[in-house]
Amino acid sequence: MSALRAPLPPLPGSPDLPQVLTAVPGPRSRALVDDLARSECPAITARRARRAETTGATEDPVVWERARGALVWDVDGNRYVDLTSAFGVATVGHAHPAVVAAGQAQLAALPHGMGDVFPNRRKVELAVRLGRIAPPGLDRAIFATSGSDAVDAALKTALVATGRPETIVFSGGYHGLGLGALGATSYRREFRAPFLPLLSSRFHHLPFPDPLRPPRGVDPSRVGEVVLGLAEALLADPASGASAVGSVLVEPILGRGGIVVPPPGFLAGLRALCDRYGILLVLDEVLTGFGRTGDWFACSGEGVVPDLVCVGKGMSSAFPISACLGTAAVMERWGRSSGEAIHTSTFQGNPVGAAMALAAIDALEGGLLEQGRRAGAVLRSLLDEVAARHPHRVAEVRGRGLMLGVDLVRDREGLVPDGDSGLRASRFLLERGFLCMPAGAAGHVLAVEPPACLTGAQAAAFATALDEFLSR
Numbered sequence: 001m002s003a004l005r006a007p008l009p010p011l012p013g014s015p016d017l018p019q020v021l022t023a024v025p026g027p028r029s030r031a032l033v034d035d036l037a038r039s040e041c042p043a044i045t046a047r048r049a050r051r052a053e054t055t056g057a058t059e060d061p062v063v064w065e066r067a068r069g070a071l072v073w074d075v076d077g078n079r080y081v082d083l084t085s086a087f088g089v090a091t092v093g094h095a096h097p098a099v100v101a102a103g104q105a106q107l108a109a110l111p112h113g114m115g116d117v118f119p120n121r122r123k124v125e126l127a128v129r130l131g132r133i134a135p136p137g138l139d140r141a142i143f144a145t146s147g148s149d150a151v152d153a154a155l156k157t158a159l160v161a162t163g164r165p166e167t168i169v170f171s172g173g174y175h176g177l178g179l180g181a182l183g184a185t186s187y188r189r190e191f192r193a194p195f196l197p198l199l200s201s202r203f204h205h206l207p208f209p210d211p212l213r214p215p216r217g218v219d220p221s222r223v224g225e226v227v228l229g230l231a232e233a234l235l236a237d238p239a240s241g242a243s244a245v246g247s248v249l250v251e252p253i254l255g256r257g258g259i260v261v262p263p264p265g266f267l268a269g270l271r272a273l274c275d276r277y278g279i280l281l282v283l284d285e286v287l288t289g290f291g292r293t294g295d296w297f298a299c300s301g302e303g304v305v306p307d308l309v310c311v312g313k314g315m316s317s318a319f320p321i322s323a324c325l326g327t328a329a330v331m332e333r334w335g336r337s338s339g340e341a342i343h344t345s346t347f348q349g350n351p352v353g354a355a356m357a358l359a360a361i362d363a364l365e366g367g368l369l370e371q372g373r374r375a376g377a378v379l380r381s382l383l384d385e386v387a388a389r390h391p392h393r394v395a396e397v398r399g400r401g402l403m404l405g406v407d408l409v410r411d412r413e414g415l416v417p418d419g420d421s422g423l424r425a426s427r428f429l430l431e432r433g434f435l436c437m438p439a440g441a442a443g444h445v446l447a448v449e450p451p452a453c454l455t456g457a458q459a460a461a462f463a464t465a466l467d468e469f470l471s472r
């Protein structure tokens with residue numbers, strides 16, 4: 001057995017708190033990351049170089065071995081509390097026993113089906129179930145494998161349903177990196193710049209209504225109205241260049257763009273605008289859906305019903321499965337397929353993913369949605385206390401439910417983002433056994449997105465470590 005395959009050391013100490021036994025990363029992580037650097041495309045491993053430049057750490061990633069609940073173990077036996085839910089996926093917790101059991105049983109029975117040709121039983125069950133928990137009326141599904149695929153399906157559906165190819169989107173939005181979704185994504189220009197010749201020019205990018213940092217000259221209390229006015233101007237004025245808008249695509253809360261919550265009434269305003277102009281409201285709830293914000297969907301908390309909603313991540317809490325859900329009226333516009341389905345893919349509605357999603361939905365219904373709401377509230381009040389102790393470094397703690405952001409500034413009065421401080425904080429916290437991610441275009445937001453099973457002790461220990469970072 002190679003050293004890297006040797007059994008993990010025993011796990012002493014308090015079982016739900018972090019325990020970092022080695023330098024971070026430890027020797028096994030370092031060896032594996034070196035292998036990766038030699039074998040993976042540098043576009044992916046580049047994150048390592050950026051982290052090293054910013055944090056001074058010569059080596060960064062720790063290599064994950066296993067996870068359970070809110071805990072992750074690396075290959076060196078270090079135990080971390082995960083406040084990322086692994087990109088917002090593990091809402092019901094890592095390796096939730098019922099989700100794992102459902103996946104294992106399905107793997108043994110039928111690990112793969114035939115998408116649209118011979119549907120599998122779990123895909124059918126999931127489609128029906130989604131119709132019951134989706135925003136009212138959105139009871140038709142197109143399954144996909146990633147969030148980006150779900151957004152592509154929504155963009156295609158919007159064109160098919162309206163005959164109009166243009167879409168209004170918002171700055172800082174992250175909708176995925178496939179060639180369709182990337183056209184709508186504007187978070188970090190580096191993602192788009194090399195591929196501009198391949199991207200559709202039919203997206204109109206408007207500012208996202210950020211109440212903390214509104215566009216220059218805009219009163220923060222009116223930022224929602226102002227952005228709605230800009231959208232209306234685009235739609236109403238034939239000279240605006242937007243002649244064929246069929247949809248508005250928006251994240252109900254900007255995720256990667258910095259956990260930015262739009263002002264109350266903004267989504268409802270978009271709904272009203274779409275109705276006035278006969279266009280579709282498409283919500284990207286890939287991150288916010290399935291309990292992340294304390295509700296099934298972020299839009300349910302606001303009483304807004306979209307025409308299409310994109311979901312992924314927390315839907316299965318583990319497996320690459322996603323969907324675009326829509327009303328019958330919109331989805332029927334695809335019409336009958338004539339021989340070949342014109343929108344499908346090999347792993348569409350994969351039975352293992354569908355079985356795991358059904359189990360994750362059961363777990364949320366069975367108490368984890370409520371537990372997540374409580375965990376989010378506890379964490380929020382702890383983070384608010386930390387922020388109050390560091391008024392010159394923290395502009396605000398914001399977000400909803402299990403989707404929180406700590407906005408770090410260099411100058412509180414000018415609200416000048418402390419560039420890359422989210423990254424520096426996440427490195428500091430990693431060494432203390434907490435996994436976090438930076439967010440926001442300037443990397444100045446610490447995104448805090450734990451699983452619903454985060455305990456009070458874990459939340460308190462994290463707040464103490466963050467306080468320590470801010471005190472330095």
Ligand SMILES: Cc1ncc(COP(=O)(O)O)c(C=O)c1O
Binds near residue numbers: 151
């Ligand atoms: C709001 C939102 N939409 C879409 C995506 C893309 O999802 P995926 O990475 O699964 O393609 C993400 C990923 O972070 C996201 O946060």
